[in-house]
Amino acid sequence: LPDEGRRSGTAGLILATGLELFAQKGYHGTSIRDIGVAMGLKPANLYEHFQSKEHLLAELVRLGHEAHHRALCTALLESLPGPLEQLKALVRAHVRLHGELAMLAVVAHTEIHVLSPELVAPAVALRQQSEALLVGVLARGQEQGLFDLPHPFVVGAAIGGMGVRVAHWYHEDLGLSIEQVADVHVELAVRMVSARPPTVPSSAAPGEEPGGERGGSR
Amino acid sequence: LPDEGRRSGTAGLILATGLELFAQKGYHGTSIRDIGVAMGLKPANLYEHFQSKEHLLAELVRLGHEAHHRALCTALLESLPGPLEQLKALVRAHVRLHGELAMLAVVAHTEIHVLSPELVAPAVALRQQSEALLVGVLARGQEQGLFDLPHPFVVGAAIGGMGVRVAHWYHEDLGLSIEQVADVHVELAVRMVSARPPTVPSSAAPGEEPGGERGGSR
Amino acid sequence: LPDEGRRSGTAGLILATGLELFAQKGYHGTSIRDIGVAMGLKPANLYEHFQSKEHLLAELVRLGHEAHHRALCTALLESLPGPLEQLKALVRAHVRLHGELAMLAVVAHTEIHVLSPELVAPAVALRQQSEALLVGVLARGQEQGLFDLPHPFVVGAAIGGMGVRVAHWYHEDLGLSIEQVADVHVELAVRMVSARPPTVPSSAAPGEEPGGERGGSR
Amino acid sequence: LPDEGRRSGTAGLILATGLELFAQKGYHGTSIRDIGVAMGLKPANLYEHFQSKEHLLAELVRLGHEAHHRALCTALLESLPGPLEQLKALVRAHVRLHGELAMLAVVAHTEIHVLSPELVAPAVALRQQSEALLVGVLARGQEQGLFDLPHPFVVGAAIGGMGVRVAHWYHEDLGLSIEQVADVHVELAVRMVSARPPTVPSSAAPGEEPGGERGGSR
DNA sequence: TATGAATGAGTCTTCATTCAT
């Protein structure tokens, strides 16, 4: 599905069909025959183009991780300087990718564990690098006193996580462009790294909740 | 795994073993034989206690959704009044559940789609109610002018989503208590619904960011 | 089902239930569990009363053959003398048994082949004796010039066969008493062994059939 | 086995092997593995040619009923006119089919009940038509005063039934050609529908039968 | 007498894969 991974003819069709079915029913829930009938080809034919079912998945997982990594890197390269801008760029790219290439993102994320160590290696390498990008930005933002992170690791996981989930719930019939969704997530991410004002004037207005909040934690 | 769903003897063992394997390898990736050997029982024995593999999954999915719904309801009932406190209570409960019952949460979430309509019905009903709790709190918060939500629906999805992801990355060897993780998420959620201060020095305004950031970009 | 084979309590219930299910779905098509649920007892309980499923069948098959043999012998003993009367008695008894003990007859006939040689022995012995009764009567009838048999063996098979089939099609809702059915079969058997009159006008000779027939052809 | 149902290659082999085993051990008593080893093929291969074991049976049952119906129709078409000739033609065809295609006839008759309603439908339709042929001929024969039927329905069942049984006892090593068997059955059927001569000399009257009876009774 | 749990063998069927064509 990503432009770079597009393959010609039958191989591309297999890739696209496999992606759709894997996203829908899972790797183990999809048989080589399912893919065959969905394509109008016989199962045996798949082996002209991929060594095995697992290799087909490996290719998809690799494409997904590459697309993700590429999107983040590009975002960073094109970003204005500074941790905040970079964070915004990362979040935007992260969310857009999970909205636009939702099936690929889901498959790459969900089914990565079925791959054998050899086939999974490239993907995990990319994933770690991608994660490092966000971690790095957050770290620098905090070093520079621009971010106020309750806990850098957890905040990173949360920001990444809410983006990942977009692939599961976003779809075009929602009346929302993926750009709008990305905008919101950018705003949320910014808020997440920004210290709240002392809440001096009791932003919770209706009166006087002052005390309540204190004991709120259990 | 949740106290309420604990079953006696063999049935309970099957439930626990199935949960573990389903979480690890997926429903379709786990064979009835896998469960059998992991339990030290023969596969045939499973059918004394569950009608089918699917019914076993259905029970787990149901338990997961019930535990989740129960946790949210309890949190709300015990919360101090007011949308902000309720939001905090919901997020805390949501995160704790996804940390403490991680496997159940993952299975209930990931494998719900393989269930036939009949078996899935109770779970989807509960899920909708659970979602409605958060949506309701956010809506009231905004009505009362306490929250500033860029987009209520997306914010809800984001808050829910980051909690859901906790089940995928949190584990006890992380040097973090789940309570700490919940604390952070509560703080993050509060920030997500709170308007940022006017950003007086306009930290987001491009162009005039205070120098230091420049070197941060790669 | 036959009075002599009736057993007390549970054993009798198993026998009756097994008979019904074997007749309906066949031996291999009926599981020990089917019998259990149909009886309201647990399958394990069957083994208190029968060594195995096969022994249950063997008992039924034996009962069936015994009842049949007994019916034929009694008929012969109570018959007026003479091959014709004896034939009539045999046919009547044969048909009555297959109507009144239809399920037992069907099972004893149909499922006898699944029994191991040891268990089947008593039944085959009886069957041969029963067949011999009819064969003997036919032979004597022919010797004495009372019967005109196109082919003794085939006629015997035919007379026996039409009676056997009664067990498959007769049931009480048919508006026919089994006695009526037996009457008809007796009459048919008598005709089967009786030479036709010289067919004076030669009704079978092609070409000269008496008019009326012509319109009958389609 | 009937010429019309013969299939090429493997499918035909499966059909033939299945027929043999079903006839011998019954549908439920025959496993897909039995068929496989009898054919020298692996069980899985059967599913290349038939959807399921039940579909294989359904095909056999259908073939059997078609062959039977075809045989009866052809017989009627080629018959001389008139109920008596038609009866003779029907009986001859009926018997020949049950002798020549014995296994098919037995399976089609015995195992039809295991088929699901959908799969059984074509066969029952044919069966009803076949029965109607005989019933029709008998009815016309009686209307025209050619037949003397003690009870039309029962006579039909008896004539049909004795033919059906041929499939169970006839085999070539018997020293009888199937044609001979058919001849006998034709003669028997004719006798069955023909009024006995008034038995003027009272052949059944006890007492005055010519001698033989004396020693005949046991 | 009755039963719940347990089990090894066996059920039908689907799987991914190969190979000759």
Add this chain to the structure above:
DNA sequence: AATGAATGAAGACTCATTCAT
């Protein structure tokens, strides 16, 4: 590049049977 047939392994599930209770 494509396919129909073939296959060994594995899939979920059922079977008749046992045994402690």
